[in-house]
Amino acid sequence: MIPLEPTRAFSPWTFSVLVGVLAALLGGCGDLPDGQQLESPHFRYHARADAVLDPGIMERLERHRTEIDTFYGVESGPIDYYLYRDRDDFTASSPCPPSSGCTNGRSVYAYAPLFEHELVHALFADAGEPALVVQEGLAQYAACIQPELGGGGVPEQWPGNVEGPDYAFGESLVSWMLTTGGPTRFVRFYGDSLTTRDPAVFALQFERFWGHRLADVAGELQDARFAGSSCPCTAPALPADGSAVSFTARQDYRTVDVAQESRLELRNGGGQLVYPYACANALVDGPYYLPDRPPSSGSLTVAHVGAGRYGVIGFSGTVSIGQKQTAQSDWSCEAAAANPIDARGRDVTAWATADVASGQTWMALRLEGPRTIDMLTAETAYEVCPACPTRAGPTVGCVDFASTATSDNYIVTPPASGIVFVSVRMNPSYFDPLPLSAGVRLRVSP
């Protein structure tokens, strides 16, 4: 018989603390940020005395807690959030091992004002302390602000993925459990599972609880249904009238409901990249190729999206986003030519969400000079052409990622003015059979 709420002898974090204590003894004692403190019903926010805090931080933390707690049916106790000044302060003073954040029970240590992954750990601290692959998998899966791409990996390697633990494997496994049993059953397993890296111990408990061999489930995790983060997406919607809403990228998000296949335009006055992801299964691995360059004065993301609810997030800085939706089902080059997008003087991103990215999406952009093109998601297949390709063969003058990308994954187009035609799609040879979002960003070249 499995006790519903096994007691915990000690936590994984204990090891981290031991390492931290040893480091403190050797290198001088660290100190927790506590020069100023903000409080809300469920959070105590501790920061250095000289830190300039976002006045909306407590409201965002409470909103995030409500969103996660409501969806999963847990009730988190009060959380202490310790905000360090920067990475150096965090490294020198936090009790965490080398990282960007860690959690001990309901205490979060980070130098990001709202570290979503660690917050999920803290929000579930009272629900149990399961196998590490489940803890980390959930923190990756329950993401609204920073969606992560999961993945089952090679099915036969599941014992190693449990032992690791492999975060992406854990994310897909959590997705499988939630799909199979819903939040209530998942949370019960979260409380039952022993804190271990041992694949046999975990598999034994998993199979008793779920009635499926873990080796078989590992094979199912290849399915795209289990590949993405998921968000309840209860954040406010972007206004339908196109008026802009401002928020801090990587700290907050907004939502968009799309009734049918559409062209979704997201104008960002802040200039940095913004993009949509599917709330139910965010198959986006993030724009990790995007070089850190100064933003232009404004940017536009034009996304090919299917029907559904989407989260809208920004890559960095403060974003100010307005939306416009136009129903569109024909994404051929000829259809794009009839409705060009004015991209003069601003960065523009061509994006296709995962549900539609396996088909080719053409967009016509009006430019006035050379562009630097960044590939935003893993191995997006794209072309930039001076005219629509003919069926007889490739159009002279097209550039594509495969033939022209530099080692930094960007290309620079020759000076061009007038209309250019851009196609994006998920490269099926890269991560087959997983459909992923596809996107490229055409930055105004300096």
Place this chain on the structure above:
Amino acid sequence: MPTATGAGWRVEPSAGALADAVFGNAGALTQWAAGAQLGATARREGSPWGLRLRLDIEPVTDVGPGASLALASARLGVERAWGSHLVGAVDAGGAARRLSISDELTHTAIGIEASVELGWRFVVARRCVATVGVRYAETWFVSDFFFWKRAGALLSVALTR
């Protein structure tokens, strides 16, 4: 056969059976374990103290359909007698846990174990002493973040000179 090791030392080999209740976190996997114990105790003539080695193996088969678990340990410790009958011991050493799930996976984890025993010794035949006792053991396997806690009874028979 007991063996003289010189200068008044004697080694007593022993064998026995043990049965444990498993509780705490590990009780989620199995609630009991039973098996065999082999051992040897070295004593000096006239001293209440002894040095001992114990080898335990406890196979468990109730962990699930097609699944089996075996716990094993090798420990060194000290033993003390009070009078003719009462004996106590403290051991520590290495442990291993082998868990097989049908044809899916077999995994062995290693760890460390410490145990305490309290027993009652009595002569059952010439050159033959039996001990009945109780014991408590805690084991930590390196892949786990909890302890295996076991408490149980043991019966062993040792050959004396």
